[in-house]
Amino acid sequence: MTNQSYNLNSIQEILSHLPLHNVEYFETIGSTNDRAAEIAANNNDLFSVVIADEQTKGRGRSGRSWFTPPGSALALSIVLPINANKNNSEIALVSGLGALAVTNSINNKLNLDAKIKWPNDVLVSGEKVSGVLAEAHWVGDSLKAVILGIGVNIGKESIPPSETLTFPANSLNNITGRKIKRLEILRDIIQNGIALWPLVGSREFINTWENGLAFSGESVKLISGKNIAIYGIIEGLADDGSLLLRLENGKLKNFQVGEIQLRPNIDKN
Numbered sequence: 001m002t003n004q005s006y007n008l009n010s011i012q013e014i015l016s017h018l019p020l021h022n023v024e025y026f027e028t029i030g031s032t033n034d035r036a037a038e039i040a041a042n043n044n045d046l047f048s049v050v051i052a053d054e055q056t057k058g059r060g061r062s063g064r065s066w067f068t069p070p071g072s073a074l075a076l077s078i079v080l081p082i083n084a085n086k087n088n089s090e091i092a093l094v095s096g097l098g099a100l101a102v103t104n105s106i107n108n109k110l111n112l113d114a115k116i117k118w119p120n121d122v123l124v125s126g127e128k129v130s131g132v133l134a135e136a137h138w139v140g141d142s143l144k145a146v147i148l149g150i151g152v153n154i155g156k157e158s159i160p161p162s163e164t165l166t167f168p169a170n171s172l173n174n175i176t177g178r179k180i181k182r183l184e185i186l187r188d189i190i191q192n193g194i195a196l197w198p199l200v201g202s203r204e205f206i207n208t209w210e211n212g213l214a215f216s217g218e219s220v221k222l223i224s225g226k227n228i229a230i231y232g233i234i235e236g237l238a239d240d241g242s243l244l245l246r247l248e249n250g251k252l253k254n255f256q257v258g259e260i261q262l263r264p265n266i267d268k269n
């Protein structure tokens with residue numbers, strides 16, 4: 001195996017200083033987000049993590065698939081504790097929490113300049129190295145679980161075949177020319193996620209997310225679920241995490257985290 005291999009013992013050891021209720025490791029699993037949701041069904045008031053070496057049914061937004069072959073990536077899900085201070089509108093901010101946890105980690109540890117392609121992708125030099133899938137589970141009006149799923153491409157084997165990609169992708173080993181230690185990045189991402197969770201809902205959190213945005217002040221194209229393209233310049237984020245776009249007619253419009261894909265505006269350059 002070309003990348004740092006790991007097992008439950010090495011993972012538990014490296015995470016031992018963190019306030020985690022449950023730490024589970026799987027050599028292979030369908031999706032870590034599904035297992036995390038099962039854990040949250042029994043305990044959703046403490047942090048827990050699920051880590052896998054390989055995912056056979058890893059997923060991104062809207063049922064798109066996320067590639068996690070064995071031995072080359074990080075795939076993890078964090079059960080975020082729910083308490084009375086968290087309300088529904090804050091759940092939309094969890095994508096930003098995950099993207100910030102990853103960018104802070106790889107920028108500080110690997111000295112990179114990773115940026116967030118709003119809302120949920122992490123780019124280095126315009127290529128996707130990590131994706132975040134935040135999922136909330138409700139029973140009626142009651143919030144049962146908030147799961148933060150994170151995938152990071154470490155080795156080159158984790159880059160999906162180019163014909164399956166909707167956006168250019170790369171891996172941290174390729175970018176840095178080094179063999180990254182998966183465990184260190186894993187610990188740092190989880191630590192950042194735990195530290196940032198209490199800030200979710202504050203303007204300070206939004207400002208940090210905003211500062212990390214890719215294409216800020218630049219012209220972009222938003223593609224809606226119905227494949228309609230909207231052009232504008234990114235001005236920042238509103239308090240609810242929605243994207244503020246200055247449209248070509250001069251009006252400022254909010255776009256909610258949802259079925260919107262963001263692309264640099266290469267059509268108009």
Ligand code: ATP
Pocket residue numbers: 059060061062064065066067068120121128129130131151153158159160164165166167169170261262
């Ligand atoms: P987009 O990335 O197209 O803007 P998105 O942010 O909604 O959309 P998702 O649909 O959640 O992203 O991510 C799934 C997409 O990511 C897949 O369609 C695939 O093209 C791409 N992908 C899958 N696995 C990986 C990976 N390991 N690294 C980079 N990209 C991947």
Ligand code: BTN
Pocket residue numbers: 030031032033055057058059060061066074075076077120121130131132133149150151152
């Ligand atoms: C995206 O494409 O931007 C989101 C990808 C999210 C992938 C991670 S890997 C761990 C967790 N389990 C999943 O099935 N998806 C997320």
